[in-house]
Amino acid sequence: MKASTTDPLDTERIRADFPVLQREIDGTQLVYLDNAATSQTPEPVIDTIAEYYRTYNANVHRGLHQLSQEASVAYEEAHDRVAEFIGASGGREEIVFTKNTTEAMNLVAYAWGLAELGPGDEIVLTQMEHHSSLVTWQQIGKKTGAEVNYIRIDEDGYLDMDHARELITDDTAMVSVAHVSNTLGTVNPVADLADVAHDHGAYIFVDGAQSVPHQPVDVEAIDADFFAFSGHKMCGPTGVGVLYGKRELLESMQPYLYGGSMVRKVTYEETTFEELPWKFEGGTPVISQGIALAAACDYLDEIGLERIQRHEHALAQYAYDRLTEFDDITVYGPPGDDRGGLVSFNLDSVHAHDLSSILNDHAVAIRAGDHCTQPLHDTLGTAASARASFYLYNTREEIDSLIEGIDDARTLFA
Amino acid sequence: MGLGSDMYRQQILDHYKNPRNYGELEDPTFSHTGENPTCGDTIRIDIVLADDEETIERVAFSGDGCAISQASASLLTEQLRGMTLTELHELDRDDVIDMLGVEISPMRVKCAVLAEKVAQDGAKIHTGEFEIDTTQTE
The missing domain is CATH 3.40.640.10 (Type I PLP-dependent aspartate aminotransferase-like (Major domain))
Structure with a gap:
């Protein structure tokens, strides 16, 4: 039976459909948060x-x-x-x-x-x-x-x-x-x-x-x-x-x-x-x-697009809330309750490319750069930003891994 | 740990946080600027040559960008003082990466070599070998 549009996603079951999500990077479980660039591919596809x-x-x-x-x-x-x-x-x-x-x-x-x-x-x-x-x-x-x-x-x-x-x-x-x-x-x-x-x-x-x-x-x-x-x-x-x-x-x-x-x-x-x-x-x-x-x-x-939207919305809100807890993080775009499933940000002391390299050590994949919107970045007054983008298989725990990686970068560059 | 934190050993972080020879020189013999358009890294290098028009007497850099690009500029300026332009042109990307003393992941090599390319292009423009406005590395 097809799930109702309001049922939360069973991410554990969904993740099992995506073989690449089982990957480890140097022994650490992959956290894939670069879905706005490309999404992963499920077994049926x-x-x-x-x-x-x-x-x-x-x-x-x-x-x-x-x-x-x-x-x-x-x-x-x-x-x-x-x-x-x-x-x-x-x-x-x-x-x-x-x-x-x-x-x-x-x-x-x-x-x-x-x-x-x-x-x-x-x-x-x-x-x-x-x-x-x-x-x-x-x-x-x-x-x-x-x-x-x-x-x-x-x-x-x-x-x-x-x-x-x-x-x-x-x-x-x-x-x-x-x-x-x-x-x-x-x-x-x-x-x-x-x-x-x-x-x-x-x-x-x-x-x-x-x-x-x-x-x-x-x-x-x-x-x-x-x-x-x-x-x-x-x-x-x-x-x-x-x-x-x-x-x-x-x-x-x-x-x-x-x-x-x-x-x-x-x-x-x-x-x-x-x-x-x-x-x-x-x-x-x-x-x-x-x-x-x-x-x-x-x-x-x-799975249902309404459910996917609801799931991503909650993740974006959670990521927004966690990131805006820190005074040294600038988050771009609308408030957490009114955005698509992605968050672009900058950590004051660390260039987005350095941040992305350090996050890679935590097996966290994000995008760093201009995201093919150079004029918009000029308008925002920054050359580059870091972007975490979510999809149906992502979890709150993965956002916690992102925050831990950011903490690590902050310490390294302190 | 993978390439990422290996890239950020003490030397690089030290040069990033406390850049050597940072600033601009008064009356440089030549000055040149470069950028990585997709990263937003920018580097300007000012050089004063000795009376022989060949030996680098003073050097300074300024700019903005990631730790790799800024630290390699800082490290390079330390090497450049006393070097001749001929020696400058003999430097290649491996020399810069050796100077950094860490393995640079393939996507970041362009950050590491920016300062070197700016210095070399600046010297070539000065000696009339070619003419460009801005150096770009990809």
């Missing part, structure tokens, strides 16, 4: 990949033999499964498999942006965008002459919505925002931003890389025009990302990658393209990864 290569590995769409038929059906149905997972009622036609979130962003920037943007158009981003969105639109702005503006954040790491309403005007063509900040943990009001964008005839692209793995997401409730996320942050494999687009928008766009698979009729002079979503999946696609991503959706749904 690993098994799905192995089963594909062991029993029905074949190229898709074109072969008429048994293996190709099996692979094609599984690969195509994976699109339907992902559509269902994020509430895209248009099914597979609204789901393009890409390499990652970055490629999904570039697909829209090139296929839509280069064709539609020009001088006088504006692109609105936020100060907390990941480089995947920030660099992509900044460079498309340079190519097209479109102006790029950034919605400010306030001192608690929330978006300044008044500033958003000021920046988004009838000249705005695209609003591209992170759903959850990978650095601050801020959960942005993307449905409200979608309303503002649509009021001015602009499209909104929501970067869901840090939301889809951790909370129920309904792209239609948000009314996102485009939405993207990565498989490897949600218990899936690397090498597969997802672009959701409203059907009529995807239909109106020219392909991004030309080549095999995405064509119907080719002559030396002309080519007609495949239907959605295949016209955006040029070349042999991410077959095993796509099928495994669907298995990851099954795995997460079986």
